[in-house]
Amino acid sequence: xxxxxxxxxxxxxxxxxxxxxxxxxxxxxxxxxxxxxxxxxxxxxxxxxxxxxxxxxxxxxxxxxxxxxxxxxxxxxxxxxxxxxxxxxxxxxxxxxxxxxxxxxxxxxxxxxxxxxxxxxxxxx
Amino acid sequence: xxxxxxxxxxxxxxxxxxxxxxxxxxxxxxxxxxxxxxxxxxxxxxxxxxxxxxxxxxxxxxxxxxxxxxxxxxxxxxxxxxxxxxxxxxxxxxxxxxxxxxxxxxxxxxxxxxxxxxxxxxxxx
DNA sequence: CAGAATCCTTTCTGATACTG
DNA sequence: CAGTATCAGAAAGGATTCTG
Numbered sequence: 001x002x003x004x005x006x007x008x009x010x011x012x013x014x015x016x017x018x019x020x021x022x023x024x025x026x027x028x029x030x031x032x033x034x035x036x037x038x039x040x041x042x043x044x045x046x047x048x049x050x051x052x053x054x055x056x057x058x059x060x061x062x063x064x065x066x067x068x069x070x071x072x073x074x075x076x077x078x079x080x081x082x083x084x085x086x087x088x089x090x091x092x093x094x095x096x097x098x099x100x101x102x103x104x105x106x107x108x109x110x111x112x113x114x115x116x117x118x119x120x121x122x123x124x125x
Numbered sequence: 126x127x128x129x130x131x132x133x134x135x136x137x138x139x140x141x142x143x144x145x146x147x148x149x150x151x152x153x154x155x156x157x158x159x160x161x162x163x164x165x166x167x168x169x170x171x172x173x174x175x176x177x178x179x180x181x182x183x184x185x186x187x188x189x190x191x192x193x194x195x196x197x198x199x200x201x202x203x204x205x206x207x208x209x210x211x212x213x214x215x216x217x218x219x220x221x222x223x224x225x226x227x228x229x230x231x232x233x234x235x236x237x238x239x240x241x242x243x244x245x246x247x248x249x250x
Numbered sequence: 251c252a253g254a255a256t257c258c259t260t261t262c263t264g265a266t267a268c269t270g
Numbered sequence: 271c272a273g274t275a276t277c278a279g280a281a282a283g284g285a286t287t288c289t290g
Contacts, residue, residue, distance in 0.1 A: 015230030016158045016223065022233060024151065026262075033141045043272050054263065059273065080271040081270080090233065097229050098141065100222035105140030107218060108147060151283070168252050179284060184253060205251045206290085 022068050023094070027053055027061045032091060033098055035071065040086040070094070147193050148219070152178055152186045157212070158227070160196065161220055165211040195219070 023029055027050065034049045035041060041049070047058055062085060065071045070091035076082040148154055152175065159174045160166060166174070172183055187210060190196045195216035201207040 013234065014155075014158075015227045015234060016155060017230075018234050019226050019230030020151075020154060022230075026149070029145060030139075030141060033139075047272095052263090054265095055273065056275095057262070075272090078271095079270090081273085083272060090236065093232060094229050097222060097225035100225050101144050102140045104219050104222050105142075105144030105147075108215065109138065109140060109143050111215065172252095179286095180253065181255090181285090182283065185283095200252095203251095204290095206253085208252060 022070065023065075025061065025064075027057050028065060029098070029101075031058075031061055031065065032070065032087070032094060033102070035085060035087050035091070036095055036098060040084050043083050043085070046085065065091075147195065148190075150186065150189075152182050153190060154223070154226070156183075156186055156190065157195065157216060157219060158223055160210060160212050160216070161223060165209050168208050168210070171210065190216075 023032065030050050030053075031046065034046065038045075038049070043058070043062075046062075047053060047055070050058070053061075062071065062073070066073050069088055072086050072088050074084045074086075076084075148157065155175050155178075156171065159171060163170075163174070168183070168187075171187075172178060172180070175183070187196065187198070191198050194213055197211050197213050199209045199211075201209075
């Protein structure tokens with residue numbers, strides 16, 4: 001997932017497999033999600049919003065996403081440097097899927113918390 | 126993602142991050158997808174349908190998914206052994222998200238193939 | 251048939267330092 | 271500010287062999 005693979009496979013590929021080639025890996029979906037929530041964002045803003053990501057993985061994932069046309073990178077020639085990231089139209093077209101995923105995640109979190117309350121497992125906060 | 130982590134984090138977790146804890150990694154979405162397309166499936170049937178997966182990853186991913194309540198495993202005490210996997214209700218509730226992902230993947234494949242046709246890159250078939 | 255075990259490779263992390 | 275470089279260690283994933 002280092003931005004070097006070919007996306008071909010022509011016809012017989014599964015659309016889900018194909019989608020995961022574009023947005024698979026640990027950080028791409030989180031990146032797309034925070035971008036969808038916040039619009040245009042700068043590098044360090046992204047880094048702050050995505051808890052746990054390292055410079056290396058953020059840089060690499062941004063590069064991959066840009067190479068696949070899902071995000072747009074605009075660099076302003078200033079001192080100090082400013083670089084802004086945002087979703088392209090192709091990236092935007094993923095939003096319904098991300099929204100469904102978020103909805104599902106919310107639902108699952110509720111289920112889990114309910115179970116924990118009943119089992120007395122985790123009442124922290 | 127080896128089935129040992131805690132899913133807690135109580136409140137302040139992002140629903141997308143939470144969702145990815147349940148279905149993140151390389152093989153879980155493909156597994157859920159083929160199960161959603163084929164209903165109940167046996168181990169080797171899954172293996173055949175998911176190109177590239179190894180025994181280890183299939184076994185591990187199935188265990189994780191079962192532990193998180195997304196799939197159901199039914200083992201028949203026969204010789205030769207028979208084990209059937211299917212989606213639970215929680216697994217089913219992910220279907221809208223998977224369908225959106227598949228739709229998006231199809232869309233992106235078209236875009237890519239168009240670009241390739243224009244550039245003369247990949248006219249295979 | 252449905253895996254478990256073992257060993258090996260790749261990817262990711264964490265910390266720290268450096269650059270234009 | 272927005273990265274890049276390096277390197278040790280951990281984790282995820284892969285390949286192969288073996289078993290009830």
